[in-house]
Amino acid sequence: MTQLSPARSWVASANGHADFPLQNLPLGIFSVDGGALRSGVAIGERIFDLQAALHAGLFDGAARQAVEAMADGQLNEFFDLGRSARVALRERLLELLREDSPLRGKVETAKLLLVAADCQMHLPARINDYTDFYVGIEHAQNVGKLFRPDNPLLPNYKYVPIGYHGRASTIRPSGTDVRRPKGQTLPAGQAEPTFGPCARLDYELELGIWIGKGNALGEPIPIGDAAEHIGGFCLLNDWSARDIQAWEYQPLGPFLSKSFLTSISPWVVTAEALEPFRRPQPARPEGDPQPLPYLLDTRDQAGGALDIELEVLLLTEAMVEQNLPAQRLTLSNTQYMYWTVAQMIAHHSVNGCQLQAGDLFGSGTLSGPENHQFGSLLEITEGGKKPIELASGEVRRFLEDGDEIILRARCRREGFASIGFGECRGKILPAR
Amino acid sequence: MTQLSPARSWVASANGHADFPLQNLPLGIFSVDGGALRSGVAIGERIFDLQAALHAGLFDGAARQAVEAMADGQLNEFFDLGRSARVALRERLLELLREDSPLRGKVETAKLLLVAADCQMHLPARINDYTDFYVGIEHAQNVGKLFRPDNPLLPNYKYVPIGYHGRASTIRPSGTDVRRPKGQTLPAGQAEPTFGPCARLDYELELGIWIGKGNALGEPIPIGDAAEHIGGFCLLNDWSARDIQAWEYQPLGPFLSKSFLTSISPWVVTAEALEPFRRPQPARPEGDPQPLPYLLDTRDQAGGALDIELEVLLLTEAMVEQNLPAQRLTLSNTQYMYWTVAQMIAHHSVNGCQLQAGDLFGSGTLSGPENHQFGSLLEITEGGKKPIELASGEVRRFLEDGDEIILRARCRREGFASIGFGECRGKILPAR
Structure with missing residues (x-):
């Protein structure tokens, strides 16, 4: 495990910051006043401008190479450099941003720090392919129960990390409004579909995973190497039109019910920042099969799970x-x-499928077993049958125009600084 | 309809050429001896080098803009220019390559023409997103019969142009070998899957469609405008691992069974070249529903279908x-x-999904009603139950290592020059 110092930062707002203390240092792409795309690091309420720091001569060696790889305003080339460049950059940033940094209090340092609230965040990378998995077993069971009460999980679920290809072109950063989609739906009891605005608009709470270094076509990534191919993490809201989904999804899976928008949090939280929050894989319940050998690795079993509150x-x-x-x-x-x-990575590539730096995975909806842990309204309201009452006196079965959904994440562990992901927000606009 | 001249070309091999007579003029990206990617036009057994012709001052106005947009060795920017630039380029190319062209017989002209067999073809564009449809109704019925003899077509089929997101990173041009994938399969009669090489490897015969000009997020493309967003056509082989597919595809659709490779023919056959081969939509069989209004357009009904032999x-x-x-x-x-x-375009974007220049659609397998028209071995051999005998004395249920599959297309119409697409080839290599 990376030695995580309890050190404080000279950037005052970082100390005790819920999301971005010195121990996090997530990477992102931002602009100011419609200017060029630049790479930066979130530190408290500020963004440390990596391109400006590069020009100020603050990086050498692998850290310099890492920042140079971001010069085109996207992180793909940086992701493709793999773990060593990312670690070198992190170590240098820890030096530069610590309380005892030589940067502290210098006049020219101010130019390297921007007020985050004044910056516009963008997608951190060009997303070549987006794959949405279905690894939240509680969600799979909850959704399965709505359709197949006696047999909620299909026979493949405990053998195959189920996933499907998603639409890459409509992934947008937090803050992008969500236009309510129109589409075909089959009204209850009818034989013919109608066309109109989605009436069952929902969110899905997911972890997003950025692929770092890719693999060549035809060359699977062994499970033991898979962690080396993770570029970082974000939050992902897989907005879903449940009525469109129910009518369209057989036999080839969800399509227009998901492709109108997917929101992500814009900061890439690195594997290094998440090291203290790794956990052993929970033992599989008695009777569950062991993973096939290509999905089994002792190091992954010992520390491949994550403890992130969502x-x-x-x-x-x-x-x-x-x-x-x-x-x-x-x-x-x-x-x-x-x-x-x-x-997920070992499975995705086992057939020789090429993953590329900047590919994005969604985990699938991450529900817990209790009602307050359900990661979608479909589960919370049992498909709209049990509306929820809000503190405002309103009720909700699904999302209404003007509703805003906010995802947050928090990593906590005794003896370590807590870190977060920043927000993933989206507000529903009425259908056109 | 574009006036198609019966004119001949001064490029001798073009006249009577099965695929690339003067009337076709498909666009593609090639290289010579590992050099830079260049754009070209197939004419007989030659490639007309568009970048060289540009430098020779042969293009003006919109045609010049079209070729300049290809300077980066991919057709995306050209696709995004839309129909008018494409038509201007075609008209200028017809002038330059006709029998009575001023280029004929000039010494410097020879430098503009390359021997196609000496060139390496590449993907014509950066494919942002790939969508595979399922619009071959005979295939849908044949496959459905294998699973649901009494009810082969699902209730949504005649209302929804069914499609799903495919994997963009593993699309390769004709000639790329196909490594037999490994994966999980459920042996007949067993309760637990095994892992190993695919034993039921198959081809799927599809039409590929390149998206030209894209649309903005949230702004559907009306059916009446959809033809303007077509960039061109190719052949597509959606290689399929049937045993992996059967085990993995529920509930979210095919994933690793298709994502190991998709082959396409490298030449982009334009909508203009296909004009003479447009046909009215066949009347829907009695009892079939009419398309919902967002899928209905009188011009599309009158001439939106295609007559291409595959x-x-x-x-x-x-x-x-x-x-x-x-x-x-x-x-x-x-x-x-x-x-x-x-x-397909109107449906894909009706929820606001953004299409981008260089997106690729597959039609889905295009089988006819007769056995010799079936577009996959799954259908021909009824899932392996009825092996076929080959002239070599061999039998096949599915594809074996060393087998090569070749797709071809031909457009014929009385009074018009026939055109083709060139080949889409792929040879099976043994699993690693």
């Missing part, structure tokens, strides 16, 4: 008017993943 | 040893598409 909040227009805070809908955890990220 | 040939190693020609497995036609390309 939260969903809803902010309605009425709450804003009543000065109410956003209301929590979900509090879950990445520990409910049935498969690790390394298993 | 062929699959198999060349085994034994055939090569015995000096036998490749044996035809399939002779089908794009007329078996239940939905037009315009309907």
Whole structure:
């Protein structure tokens, strides 16, 4: 495990910051006033401008190479450099941003720090392919129960890290509005579909995984090497039109019900920042099969799971008017993943499929076993049958126009600084 | 309809050429001896070098803009220019390559023409997203029958142009070898899967469609405008591992069973070249529903279907040893598409999904109603139950190592020059 110092930063807002203390140092792409795309690091309420720091001569060797690889305003080339360049950059950033850094208090240093609230965040990378997995077993069971009460999990679930290809072109950073989609739906009891705005719009709480170094076509990534191919992590909201999904998804899977938008948090939280929050894979319940050998690795079993608290909040227009805070809908955890990220990578590439730097994986909805841990309204309201009451006096079966969904994440461990992911927000606009 | 001259070309091999007479002029990306990627036009057994012709001052106005947009060795930017730039380029190329062209017989002209056999073809564009449809109704019925004899077509089929997201990173040009994938399969009668090389490797005969100009996120492409967003056409082989597919595909659709490789023919046949081969949509059989209004357009009904003959040939190693020609497995036609390309585009974007220049669609397997028209071995051999006998004395249930599959296309119409697509080839290598 990387030695994590309890050190403080000379950037005052970083110390005790819920998401971005010195121990996090997530990478992202930002712009100011519509200018060029630049790479930066979130530190408290500030962004440390990596391109400016490069020009100021603050990087050497592998750290310099890492920042130079971001010069085109996207992290793909940096991801492709793999773990060693990322670690070198992190170590140098820890030196530069610590309390005892030589940068502290220098006039020219101010130019390297921007107020995050003044910056526009962008997608951190060009996403070549996006794959959405289904590794949240509680979600798979909850959704399966709605369709097949006696047999919620299909026979392949405990052998195959189920996933499908998603739409890459409609992934957007936090803050992008969500236009309610139109589409075909089959009204209950009818034989013919109608066309109109989605009436069952939902969120899905997911962990996003950035692929770092890719693999060549035809050359699978062994499970033991898979962790080396992780570029970082984010939050992902897989917005879902449940009524469109129910009518379209057989036999080839979800399509237009998901492809209108996918929101992600813009900061790439590195594997190094998450080291203290790795956990052993929970023992599989008695009777569950062991993974096939290509999915089994002792190091992955010992530390391939993650302990990240995941939260969903809803902010309605009425709450804003009543000065109410956003209301929590979900509090879950990445520990409910049935498969690790390394298993997802090994499985995805086992047929020779080429992964590329900047590919994005979604984990699938990460629900826990309890109602307050359910990662979608489909599960919370049992497909709309049990509406929830909000503090504002409203009720919700699914999302309404003007509703804003906010995802957050928090990693906590005794003796370590807590870190977070920043927010992933999206507000529903009425259908056109 | 574009006026198609019966004119001949001064490039001798073009006249009467099965694929690339003067009337076709497909666009592609090539290199010579590992050099830079260049754009070119197939004409007979030659490639007309567009970048060289540009430097020779042969293009003006919109045609010049079209060729300049290809300077980066991919057609994306050219696709994004839309129809008018493409038409201007075609008209200028017809002038330059006709029998009475001023280029004829000039010494410097020779430098503009390369021997196609000496060139390496590449993917014509950076493929951002790849969508595979399922519009071959005969294939959907044949496959459905294998699983649901009484009810082969699902209730949504005649309302929804069914499609799913495919893997973009593993699309390769004709000639790329196909490594037999490994994966999980469930042996007949067993409760637990095993891992190993695919034993039921198959081809799928499809039409590929290149997206030209894209649309903005949230702004659907109306059916009446959809034809303007077509960049061109190719052949597509959606290689399929049937045993992996059967075990993995529920509930989210095919994944590793398809993502190991997809082969395409490298030449982009333009909508203009295909104008004479457009046909009215065949009347829907009695009892079939009419398309919902967003999928209905009188111009598309009158001329949105295509009459393209599609062929699959198999060349085994034994055939090569015995000096036998490749044996035809399939002779089908794009007329078996239940939905037009315009309907596919309108449907794909109706939820606001953003299409981008260089996106690729597959039609889905285009089988006809007769056995010799079936577009996959799954259908021809009824899932391996009825092996076929080959002229070489061999039998096949599915593809074996060393087998090569060749797709071809031919457009014929009385009074018009026939055109083709060039080949889409791929040879099976043993599993690693």
